[in-house]
Amino acid sequence: MTTSSPFVVIAALLVGIVIGSLVAMLLASRIVARERIRAGALEGLNEALRRDNEAIRQQGGDARSLDDLLRPVRDGLDSLRTATDAARLVRSQADAILATQITAVQERYQSLEAATTQLASALARGQTRGQWGEMQLEGLLAHAGMLEGVHFRRQDTRGGRPDAAGDRVVRPDVVIVLPGGGEVLVDAKFPFDAYWAAAGADDPVQRDALLAKHAADVLARARELSAKGYSDGHASPDFVVMFLPLESLLSAALESDGLLLERTFERRVVLATPTTMLALLRTIGFGYQRQLMAENAEEIKRAAAEMLARLSTLVEHLATVRKGLDQAVRGYNGFVGSFDSQAMRQARRLSELGVTSPRSLEAPESLDAPLRTSDPAALR
Numbered sequence: 275m276t277t278s279s280p281f282v283v284i285a286a287l288l289v290g291i292v293i294g295s296l297v298a299m300l301l302a303s304r305i306v307a308r309e310r311i312r313a314g315a316l317e318g319l320n321e322a323l324r325r326d327n328e329a330i331r332q333q334g335g336d337a338r339s340l341d342d343l344l345r346p347v348r349d350g351l352d353s354l355r356t357a358t359d360a361a362r363l364v365r366s367q368a369d370a371i372l373a374t375q376i377t378a379v380q381e382r383y384q385s386l387e388a389a390t391t392q393l394a395s396a397l398a399r400g401q402t403r404g405q406w407g408e409m410q411l412e413g414l415l416a417h418a419g420m421l422e423g424v425h426f427r428r429q430d431t432r433g434g435r436p437d438a439a440g441d442r443v444v445r446p447d448v449v450i451v452l453p454g455g456g457e458v459l460v461d462a463k464f465p466f467d468a469y470w471a472a473a474g475a476d477d478p479v480q481r482d483a484l485l486a487k488h489a490a491d492v493l494a495r496a497r498e499l500s501a502k503g504y505s506d507g508h509a510s511p512d513f514v515v516m517f518l519p520l521e522s523l524l525s526a527a528l529e530s531d532g533l534l535l536e537r538t539f540e541r542r543v544v545l546a547t548p549t550t551m552l553a554l555l556r557t558i559g560f561g562y563q564r565q566l567m568a569e570n571a572e573e574i575k576r577a578a579a580e581m582l583a584r585l586s587t588l589v590e591h592l593a594t595v596r597k598g599l600d601q602a603v604r605g606y607n608g609f610v611g612s613f614d615s616q617a618m619r620q621a622r623r624l625s626e627l628g629v630t631s632p633r634s635l636e637a638p639e640s641l642d643a644p645l646r647t648s649d650p651a652a653l654r
Contacts (some may be wrong), residue, residue: 403463406519407447407463407464407517407519408428408447408448408462410462410517410519410548411447411460411551412428415450415555417552417555418552418558418559419559420450420555420558420559424451425451425558425559425562426450427449427451428449429446429447430445430449444504446504446514447460447461447462448462450555452558452561453558453561453564454565456511458511458515458554458558460514460517460546461516462517463495464492464495464516464517465491465492465494465495467491468484468488468491469484469488469522469523469526469527471484472484472485472488472526482530485526485527486530486531488523488530489528489530489534492518492523492524492534492538492545493531493534496537496538496541496545497541499514499541513543514544515554516538516544516545517546517551518545519547520548521547521548524545610639613638
């Protein structure tokens with residue numbers, strides 16, 4: 275026992291070492307396995323993180339690509355927003371201007387309505403109607419360049435046919451003097467009541483009836499003018515002009531009575547609106563221009579004849595002057611010849627005898643230039 279104890283101890287030690295090595299190896303293998311598991315987990319986590327990072331990177335690229343694609347859309351939306359704001363501002367300004375204009379139009383319409391009412395009430399009176407017609411006629415006369423007292427007269431009293439009371443005095447509103455003599459008589463009183471009532475009628479039947487009455491009133495006024503005999507016994511055309519200051523007064527009457535013009539012509543009355551009246555006045559004004567040109571031509575002819583007569587007198591005086599000049603030249607040449615033969619010869623003799631003079635004495639030259647005569651061909 276004693277001799278083998280060291281071996282036992284050694285064997286025990288070896289067994290302990292082997293067991294410790296096995297335990298250590300076992301522990302090491304477990305640690306290695308655990309580390310491998312941990313390393314695998316870490317590697318898996320790393321791979322997952324790499325995939326996540328790649329996904330995030332891809333999403334960022336896609337986001338940038340989407341941002342690049344949406345940038346024009348965003349710029350367009352910004353421009354559209356700016357344009358919308360500007361349009362909204364312009365529309366607000368336009369609405370304000372339109373509101374102001376609508377208010378002004380309403381005020382003008384109210385003023386026009388009031389003025390129309392006043393005009394209608396004024397035209398309801400016959401005297402006022404006549405004055406307004408005369409004003410419109412005078413405006414046309416002024417537009418045609420005619421002067422009162424020269425080309426036309428107002429309220430010119432004259433004799434006509436006797437009326438029921440035996441009065442023969444008639445007074446046309448305007449008398450237009452024709453160039454070269456003659457007159458055109460114009461009356462500016464016109465019917466208006468039925469026409470104005472028809473203009474405000476809503477019922478077509480009532481409107482037609484009022485227009486028929488208006489045409490009858492126009493024809494009745496033409497009968498009155500025909501009965502007065504304005505143009506009897508005067509140097510005027512065989513008609514009198516009935517002036518209607520509104521074009522619609524005649525058109526409305528013709529709408530109801532298509533034979534109205536013929537019926538008034540039969541009574542020697544001509545219906546004239548501002549358009550036809552202005553044409554008539556312009557025609558008369560053209561006649562005055564032609565007359566003035568003819569008068570100017572006669573005046574020019576008389577002035578030319580007088581000028582020729584005065585030229586004849588000047589020619590006679592010029593002939594007298596020429597005759598005097600010719601006699602003066604002959605006398606001058608005779609004087610020079612006598613001076614040369616008498617005075618100069620004696621002066622040379624004195625000089626030869628020794629008589630001296632502070633100034634030399636020279637004889638004047640004779641005039642040899644002939645006087646010019648007129649060319650008979652120029653007179654022809």
